[in-house]
Amino acid sequence: MSILVTGGAGYIGSHTVAELLENKEDVIILDSLERGHKESVLGGKLIIGDLRDKEFINKVFKENDIEAVIHFAAYIEVGESTVDPLKFYNNNVVSTLNLLNAMNEAGVKKIVFSSTAATYGEPENIPILETDKTLPTNPYGETKLTVEKALKWADSCLGIKHVILRYFNASGAHMSGKIGEDHNPETHLIPLILQVALGKREDIKIFGTDYPTPDGTCIRDYIHVTDLANAHVLALNKLRNDNSSQIYNLGNGKGFSVKEVIEIARKVTGQPIKSVVAPKRTGDPAILVASSEKIIKELKWAPRYNDLETIIETAWTWHKTHPKGYNI
Missing domain, CATH: 3.40.50.720 (NAD(P)-binding Rossmann-like Domain)
Incomplete structure (x- = not known):
């Protein structure tokens, strides 16, 4: 079946x-x-x-x-x-x-x-x-x-x-590098950051820097x-x-701020990745992190790639080899 x-x-x-x-x-x-x-x-x-x-x-x-x-x-x-x-x-x-x-x-x-x-x-x-x-x-x-x-x-x-x-x-993207993330238009943070690294976008916008978080930017899972x-x-x-x-x-169980994601992407890509501060977006909560304890306990789910640097590295590998997405 x-x-x-x-x-x-x-x-x-x-x-x-x-x-x-x-x-x-x-x-x-x-x-x-x-x-x-x-x-x-x-x-x-x-x-x-x-x-x-x-x-x-x-x-x-x-x-x-x-x-x-x-x-x-x-x-x-x-x-x-x-x-x-x-x-x-x-x-x-x-x-x-x-x-x-x-x-x-x-x-x-x-x-x-x-x-x-x-x-x-x-x-x-x-x-x-x-x-x-x-x-x-x-x-x-x-x-x-x-x-x-x-x-x-x-x-x-x-x-x-x-x-x-x-x-x-x-x-991220598949470890084989054969498939990855390709939305049009793209709205997700990591691929948008990588578009800057590839020279396809001038900068990455940080929507608000005065949230009640350690560095003032939103934290996500x-x-x-x-x-x-x-x-x-x-x-x-x-x-x-x-x-x-x-x-x-x-979820990952740990959140990363927008600034942290940009900084890790700079490290992974070796590119400066220009960022600019933009006005807050309506309805953006300061922190969104999900607990995965239940699925870990009940279904023995064990994430293998929960380090953000690894996640971005896999995405970068795919984006470098597919600069036009699937229309390469």
Whole structure:
């Protein structure tokens, strides 16, 4: 039987496909390629199509023997979600309901859902715990939380079991150097910094330097994308082993400030990397760090690349060899 990975040609999805293939899984990748890249798929069967098309997704389940789903397909940019929230609801929520309906009709009862720590909003605790309240501060986080709520009822009423993974700031690139992070437009800090190092961008903007943190800049949690991918495989195996639903945070356990990330990138790249201070952005919490104690304890998750210098080194290796992204 196959594992269906929706959004499997995206950044985290493609790395999870690579991890599944290393674990000898039979993988089907479903992606519209609207924001994914065909070149990032290292194996498996690629099906091109859109989850918003009910007839299409039902056909995928009828024509393939699918054991479980790992669901990444979604829009992810917070800023874009505040400009066009209905677009995000249509893509992130409606498409997932179509997916769940197709799963239910086909008798597929296991799903790993790629959620976000943005579901928490302004954190109650640092590090953030799975039991903390969820009160998103942007439409993106709200769409993910809406799906989480749908999964709860799909479990209790339909028997579709889930593992929800909430995380911030996937970073780095595959150790092989074959796949990495390529968003257009790019909004994530580490690849933006590396674009400066490559001469593709004049400077990196630091949005605010008077936060209540040691150096005045925001602190965030960065986790290597391959470690994230491994967590999705562990989540899949958990559903196989005990067929029970659960929510887990994924994080490094340690936060790094914007200035610290820039300084480490200067060290890794050997480039000066000009930075400029810009006004604060609305809704940027000072510190966002997630606790991973639960998944470490229950699923024996053991991140291999949790040193920020290593994370940036892998990203730099990929960006140097793919200066135009997948359009090299």
